[in-house]
Amino acid sequence: MPSDWVLITHDRLESYNASQLVYDEGAGATSVFVGTTRDHYNGKKVLRLEYEAYVPMAEKEIRLLCVEIRKRWELKKLAIGHRLGVVPVGEASVFIAASSVHRTEAILAVHFGIDRLKARVPIWKKEVYEDGSTWKQNAE
Amino acid sequence: MPSDWVLITHDRLESYNASQLVYDEGAGATSVFVGTTRDHYNGKKVLRLEYEAYVPMAEKEIRLLCVEIRKRWELKKLAIGHRLGVVPVGEASVFIAASSVHRTEAILAVHFGIDRLKARVPIWKKEVYEDGSTWKQNAE
């Protein structure tokens, strides 16, 4: 089983080139999803998001997710990064990247991966507005 | 209707940062697909791919594809680039990037986009092996 690149960090995810992390000479396809802080949530202007995690469990759940993804799709490489702490508007909070021989595997793996990560991994996001803040609940 | 970024070029696509091309403060999600030349096709070692296009029609078809994608999914920005000429192993021949408020739109738009591009846009790929070459036919 190839090893997967997993990182939970307080640093900027922009330091990492997600496509390069999953580069493989045998791959014809690379799929990347990046989640960023957007400027509005529910019609309110957002100043920033603040993420916290149950770090050891989040790492374990992301590793399990990698195993689950690889059971479903034949991939070359797989990388998942999540940022914690304050994430200003326009900066990335999460990315998932996968490479595969053909395109379908990488695309479906990334789609499934971000859905499962949002549903299962113990990470929480607080939305900070000009007039207060609220803990978000993933429901999309 | 926001304008889409479309490019058919003989230059390296690595000069472009696909995520940045679709950056939008209002977007919470960015999805990118990159197709690269892999080192083997049908079990044979590949030296390079050579792409040619019916350029004005390929540009027109990609523009139509952008319109079709935007009819189906609410996107912030959309970018499609395709390289022509020799593409060595490991380098990108195509990318599609989309940004949207929520993740599903960008992910499905990119998936649909690469499928349709491969099915409809008049671009052809020749696989060059050590012992000859063949024109590929998309069938995946």
Next chain:
Amino acid sequence: GIPGMQIQVLFFASSREIAGKDREWLELEEGTSIEAFVQLLFTRYPRLAALRDSMMVSVNLEYASPQSQEALRHGDEVAIIPPVSGG
């Protein structure tokens, strides 16, 4: 007295703000179930009960139902997991 056991509970996100702390050690009777432990936390921090229908718990990094009858053991690390919102 009844022999006791030490359980560490971790609070995150809204549960952390309600508890006013991110972790504490509690002494429980041997054999206390996950459900009984969660009820005890609702008594200790009444506003936590607002999470009753949406929260999960974990025991030693494994998800568990807050209604689980499974017994906790000395040294277990239990986390209160409000609805997650990563990504």
Next chain:
Amino acid sequence: GIPGMQIQVLFFASSREIAGKDREWLELEEGTSIEAFVQLLFTRYPRLAALRDSMMVSVNLEYASPQSQEALRHGDEVAIIPPVSGG
């Protein structure tokens, strides 16, 4: 004689290699259909007929069926489109 019209045909990929050129102008009878034009090309370049069941054509950048009965017009640009393989 019958009034003629000039049609430009473009060849790509395998059809370009078969024709040995990437474009040429051909003179046709007025009212020649797309299908008749394609048949003429198969006569002119017999190996092109290998693409009969897989190729498309385009007329002025619009896809058309090689079996179309639509008439070509003077100055039309017709392209032979072997199975595409972009991406």
